[in-house]
Amino acid sequence: MQQVQSTMAGTVLQVLVQPGDQVEAGQDVVILESMKMEVPVQSESSGTVKEVKVEAGAFVGEGDVLLELDE
Amino acid sequence: METTTLQKLADIEERVKKGGAPKYHEKLAEQNKLFVRRRLELLFDDEFQLEDGLYANVTEESLPADGVVTAIGKVNGQTVCVMANDSTVKAGSWGSRTVEKIIRIQETAEKMRVPLIYLVDSAGARITDQIEMFPGRRGAGRIFYNQVKLSGMIPQVCVLFGPSAAGGAYIPAFCDVVIMVDKNASMYLGSPRMAEMVIGEKVSLEEMGGARMHCSVSGCGDVLASNEEEAIAEARRYLSYFPANYRQSAPMAEGKTPPADARPLSQIVPDNQNVPFDMMELIDSLVDEGSFFEIKKLFARELITGLARIDGRPVGIVANQSKVKGGVLFVDSADKAARFITLCDAFNIPLLFLADVPGFMIGTQTERAGMIRHGAKMIAAMSEVTVPKISIIVRKAYGAGLYAMAGPAFEPDCCLALPTAQIAVMGPEAAVNAVYSNKIAELEGPEKVKFVQEKREEYKRDIDIYRLASELIIDGIVDPDHLREELIGRLVAYENKEMQFSERKHPVYPV
Numbered sequence: 263m264q265q266v267q268s269t270m271a272g273t274v275l276q277v278l279v280q281p282g283d284q285v286e287a288g289q290d291v292v293i294l295e296s297m298k299m300e301v302p303v304q305s306e307s308s309g310t311v312k313e314v315k316v317e318a319g320a321f322v323g324e325g326d327v328l329l330e331l332d333e
Numbered sequence: 334m335e336t337t338t339l340q341k342l343a344d345i346e347e348r349v350k351k352g353g354a355p356k357y358h359e360k361l362a363e364q365n366k367l368f369v370r371r372r373l374e375l376l377f378d379d380e381f382q383l384e385d386g387l388y389a390n391v392t393e394e395s396l397p398a399d400g401v402v403t404a405i406g407k408v409n410g411q412t413v414c415v416m417a418n419d420s421t422v423k424a425g426s427w428g429s430r431t432v433e434k435i436i437r438i439q440e441t442a443e444k445m446r447v448p449l450i451y452l453v454d455s456a457g458a459r460i461t462d463q464i465e466m467f468p469g470r471r472g473a474g475r476i477f478y479n480q481v482k483l484s485g486m487i488p489q490v491c492v493l494f495g496p497s498a499a500g501g502a503y504i505p506a507f508c509d510v511v512i513m514v515d516k517n518a519s520m521y522l523g524s525p526r527m528a529e530m531v532i533g534e535k536v537s538l539e540e541m542g543g544a545r546m547h548c549s550v551s552g553c554g555d556v557l558a559s560n561e562e563e564a565i566a567e568a569r570r571y572l573s574y575f576p577a578n579y580r581q582s583a584p585m586a587e588g589k590t591p592p593a594d595a596r597p598l599s600q601i602v603p604d605n606q607n608v609p610f611d612m613m614e615l616i617d618s619l620v621d622e623g624s625f626f627e628i629k630k631l632f633a634r635e636l637i638t639g640l641a642r643i644d645g646r647p648v649g650i651v652a653n654q655s656k657v658k659g660g661v662l663f664v665d666s667a668d669k670a671a672r673f674i675t676l677c678d679a680f681n682i683p684l685l686f687l688a689d690v691p692g693f694m695i696g697t698q699t700e701r702a703g704m705i706r707h708g709a710k711m712i713a714a715m716s717e718v719t720v721p722k723i724s725i726i727v728r729k730a731y732g733a734g735l736y737a738m739a740g741p742a743f744e745p746d747c748c749l750a751l752p753t754a755q756i757a758v759m760g761p762e763a764a765v766n767a768v769y770s771n772k773i774a775e776l777e778g779p780e781k782v783k784f785v786q787e788k789r790e791e792y793k794r795d796i797d798i799y800r801l802a803s804e805l806i807i808d809g810i811v812d813p814d815h816l817r818e819e820l821i822g823r824l825v826a827y828e829n830k831e832m833q834f835s836e837r838k839h840p841v842y843p844v
Contacts, residue, residue, distance in 0.1 A: 270658045271696040297691040298760045299607055299659030324698050 264307045266329040268322040272296025276318060277328075283311045285331065292316070292328050309333045349387055349397040353421030361421060364517060366494060367561050369402050369419040372452055375565045376415065377406035385437065389430040397422055399430040400455075403438040408450075409573050414442040417452035420495055425455035427501070429465035432473050439479040446578035448488040450568065451504055454495035473500055480507035485679040488575045492568050493518040493544070493554075494561055505553065509676055510571055510628065512556040512564045513544035520547055520554075549631040552665060557631060570626060574640045574647045575680050583682045588645035589621040591817070598813035602753050606729045606760065609655040612637055612687065615727070616650060619643070619817050625650075628673055633665035634658075638673040640682065644821045649677030652687035653738070655728075662693045662737060667707040670737070671714040678714075683721035683824060686745075690734035691760065709843035711737050717834050721746050721827035723820065726754035726807065746827050747808045749819070750798050756806070757796040761789040 272294040279291050290302040291311075309331035316328050352358070352368060361368060367375075374380060383405040390399040400422035404415045416435050418425035427435075442449040458467055466472055477500075483489055484507065491508035495517055502520045505511040521542030528534045528541065540546065547554035556571075558564035576583050595618040603610050616625060616637065624642040635658040639650050651670055653660035662670075677684050693699075693708045715722075715737065723746060724739035735756055739745045750756075757764065765788045766773065776784055794800075801807050811819050 270661070270663075270694065271698055297659050297661045297694065298762050299655065299661070299691050300609065301659045302609065302656075323696075 263312065264305075264309055264331040264333060265327045266291055266303065266305050266331065268292075268294065268324055268326045268328055269303055270294065270296055270301060271323050272301060272321075274316045274318050274320045274322060274328075275300065277314055277316065279311050279314070279329070281311050281313060285309060285311060294322070303328060305329070305331065307331065307333065345391060346387070348394075349391065352397055352419050353423075354395075357421035364495075365560065366420070366454070366517060368421065369417045369452070369454075372494070372561065372565060373402065373404060373406070373415065373417060375562060376408060376450065376452070376568065378408060378410065379406075382406040385441075386430070386434040389434055390428065395423075396428065399428050399434065400425055401427075401431045401434050403434045405441070408448070408569055411448065411572070411577055412445065413448045413450055413572070414438050414445070415450045415452065418455040418495075420454040420456075423456075423459065425495070426457060426459045427455065427466055427473060428459050428462045432466045432476065433471060435476050436471055436479060439476065439483065442487055443479070443483055446487055446580070448490065448572060448575065448577060449483065450572075451489070451491045451508060453491055453493050453497050453501070453504055455498070455501050456496055457498040457501045477503050477507060480504070484509070485579060485675075487578045488572065488680065490568050490571060492564050493520065494564070495519070496521075498522075498524060509679075510555045511547075511553065512558055512567050512571070513548060513554040514558050514561055514564050515544050517561075518544040518547075518554075545631075548629070552629065552632045552669065554632075555628050571640075574626065574642075574682065579679055579681070581681070583647040583680060585647070586621075586624075586642055586645045588642070589624065591618050591620065592622045598751075598816055602727060602751060602813060604753055606753075606755055609659070611656050612652045612654045612660075612689065612727075615687065616641070616652060619820070620648075620650075621645065628676075629669050633663065633669045635660055635663060636666035636670055638669055640677075643685075643817065643824060646821075646824045647682050648824065649673065649682045649684045650687065651684065651738070653690040653727075653734075655689050658694075659691055660689055661691050662708065662711070662734060664694075664699060664702045664704055664707045667693070667704075667711040667737070671711045674711075674714040674718060678718045678720050681720055683827065684718055684723070684739070685820065686715075686722075686724045686739040688724065688726045688730040688735070688738035688740075689728040690730055690738055692732035692734040693737070706843055708733060708737065712743075713840060713843050715739055716743055717840070719830075719832045719834055721824065721830050723823055723827075724748040725811075725816070726750040726756060728753050729755045729757075729760065731755075731757055731759050741806055746830065747823060748806075749809050749811050750802070750807045751813050751816070752798065752810055753813075754798045754807075754810070755796060756798070756801055757792075761792045761796075764792050765789050 275295040276293040292303040294301040312330045390396045402417045489508045491505040491511045493513045519542040548557040620641040627639040637652040
């Protein structure tokens, strides 16, 4: 199982995928808002979204798990 | 002279130049590694090389050249000194003569004021020989002392092919740049076996001290190469930007235009300050085609650092990458910038700052990691620069981000803005919330939205870039599609810049 982690502290602006979606390595999966910037977070690996751990508006710290993927 | 006298010399020379036993050569091949003398052939312009200490420890048949080759040759036409471990001889470990040879080639490089290249592939000290090679005046410690003394005087380049263990791991650490071969190179103070024995940790070498980890996480590596040939080619390319020593100018090359299919800057930079764009594309459209040599490409990617040429003139670029972490400056990116700025300043390479920065990162995590002192380190390094220093405000430059990217107060030779530039303590959204928080809290619905919108527009008028130009805060506003021509002119104009930052011994570094 692979995880997508937050690259920096910020607020979740948008979750771009749902459980069951197929994602490719390098694809934007979540957009954070941090330091007044839109910060896209990419999945490092390809797989199927198993679970989305956050919702829009939530605060996340650097390294917090955003998604879990099945390979 | 008797033929046997000559034959003896030829026989011994041939034996020594073969390095260690055949089984160790077979092991090299299995690991996709090259023999030390093959590495030197690839590094030098031609085969000819001068070598000292070939007969070190020659009476000990199992230790040809005592496991290290020290040579003088040419790279890009420039004389250089080289130290190269031979891992077929006792895994490249250090005995007393190994250490003495390394110290001597350092002394030679110092006297001749030429670059020194370390081709590292060594298991570290021979513990059985420790009294002779570890603690004394000309023991291994002297290698590191010399490296520190040579730093900033001559370029010191490390190419790491295999392990660089324990104390030996400090050779790369004291070099200006470390090029690592993926899968084979490693750096660690304690091996995985040692880690398990001493602290109880079970970990693989790759995870703890592998090339990819050091190039992307620890920041100890600068360039990750996929094989040895590529690593050596990268070392040659890196050196093409550098003079032989700090007294000389960085070498020119023939100018080239950016790629014909590069998009104009006006199409690359968006007006909206808050959406990311690819700063790398902007750099490619600005510099001579194929001239960008990125340093620490995989580490702290929110900041880009690299060497390039503009109309053949060498330049060091420090640029914020809004595509990664919003281009915000973090602990690692500040560290990366400070180190790169110091490198360019030491060897007379002009610096170009491309600012698009929301500021230094805030929040518990970065404050606890010492964001303030790391930020101070970057600002200190940038302040002390005496080479030509050009600051281009591409888009936003908020708060201390403006300062770190060579803003007007830090004596850049010029601070120029693109028409998309926005200089302020903070962006309009944050500023309006900060100044009018009570008022905003009192209002509701459309009234609130209208109030906030009005105040933001007012704020934007207040920080309008033409107003800053009118106040002489910035030196000019440049059409992005003429930026390259402007920079060519500026680099020529500032060519003979001469300044001393201060008379004191050295600052108290905010590290």
